[in-house]
Amino acid sequence: MSTKELLIIILLMSGTVLPSSLIRAQGQTTLSEALKDCFLIGTAVNEQQIIDKDTLGAQLINRQFNAIVAENCMKSQSLHPEENRYDFGLSDRFVEFGEKNGQTIIGHTLIWHSQLPKWFCTDEEGNNISPDILKKRMKEHITTVVKRYKGRVKGWDVVNEAIEDDGSFRKSKFYEILGEEYIPLAFQYAHEADPEAELYYNDYSMALPGKRAGVVKLVKELKRRGLRIDAVGMQSHFSMNWPSVEEFEKSIIAFAEAGVKVMITELDMTVLPAPKHNIGAEVSASFEYQRSMNPYPKGLPEKIAMAWNKRMESFFALFLKHKEIISRVNLWGATDKDSWRNNWPIKGRTDYPLLFDRNYQPKAVVDFIIQKAQE
Ligand code: G3I
Secondary structure, eight states: OOHHHHHHHHHHHTTOOOOHHHHSOTTSOOHHHHTTTTOEEEEEEOHHHHTTSSHHHHHHHHHHOSEEEESSTTSHHHHOSBTTBOOOHHHHHHHHHHHHTTOEEEEEEEEESSSOOGGGTBOTTSOBOOHHHHHHHHHHHHHHHHHHTTTTSOEEEEEESOBOTTSSBOOOHHHHHHGGGHHHHHHHHHHHHOTTSEEEEEESOTTSHHHHHHHHHHHHHHHHTTOOOOEEEEOOEEOSSSSOHHHHHHHHHHHHHTTOEEEEEEEEEOOSOOSSSOOTTOTTOOBOOOGGGOOOTTOOOHHHHHHHHHHHHHHHHHHHHTTTTEEEEEESOSBGGGOGGGGSSBTTOOOOOSSBOTTSOBOHHHHHHHHHHHO
8 A cells, every 4th residue: 555545544444534636736637628629528426425425526526527427315205205205314414415516417217117116016915006096106206307307417317227128128117117108208207397308218238239229219219209219228237358449439420420418427437257148237136156267356466457447448448539428437436436337247246347446546547537538
């Protein structure tokens, strides 16, 4: 551990608010400064950062990122745990956090099959509710949440992960009860609640040809019906060997040709071995811990760190190439220690998927991005 790292830990333990010079030298160009004419550069923000328990994390986010997304606190399970009870405590603080720092605030997510409270789609006996009741609940939920942050949240992930890898519709509770109609309905309700808000469709494994085709079809259908959709969010949970830059680029172009902007919404890149091929970012996937599946608990070997930086550079070069189409690039967390990847699909591993390391220090790719953006 370097002297600087040791100093940071001592100061943190004593509760001192650290000067930003300890995070990154004062005067040095930040990501948000360098990328200001290219696209928004954002991150997901977690509870510790919102409530300023992770003070260093909050400072890093304020300095480096000009857009924020709630990693968890705006999901229906958090916001609306019971039919007649909302809990806006943390999401209100999240929005205040962004406003205080002049950041663009993105809402995630209105309709998602996961982190969905039981009451939303089923009755007390666990049976599916009727289509009419579900429409009423969706409308009430979307209207209440979107109206609360009207004029403050710039855009919403209206529907999340509704399309399977082969382009068919995911057979979620929403789909079982309402069929594919639940998607246009969600966009309609969101638009009615805040006509100024941007509306997005967000999904993972977007470089797969089947998923790409399914999403293009959905965008075209929403547009055919005259509904507002501003952008497609490509989650971008990458690994070291998937996707290829070429296949990913095909999707960027296909979505833009369907008439929407593209957002890279949940970018991270794992270096860890996968227990199974092609699980995308399916939250429900879970495998037992084995030591062989956690090869770098004490640090990343230089060779692998270099390969990671190189591959991340290729993706940022691609994003910059398409800066006319891409309106936001959003990391799914600020530092490696924050990443959901440490606990998915196997709990308790040590991963290195983000732009800043566990000591809040930028990786080599950050300088690459800053330079490339200014060329
Ligand atoms: O809230 C409890 C907390 O009280 C408890 O101490 C802690 C102990 O494990 O668990 C906490 O809840 C966890 C929550 O994250 C906050 O850390 C949940 O168990 C865990 O399931 C949840 O995981 C989140 C996951 O979505 C499910 O909502 C991840 O942080 C979050 O990064 C991930 O984000 C999703 C996007 O929303 C959609 N796309 C895929 C992406 C990655 O899965």
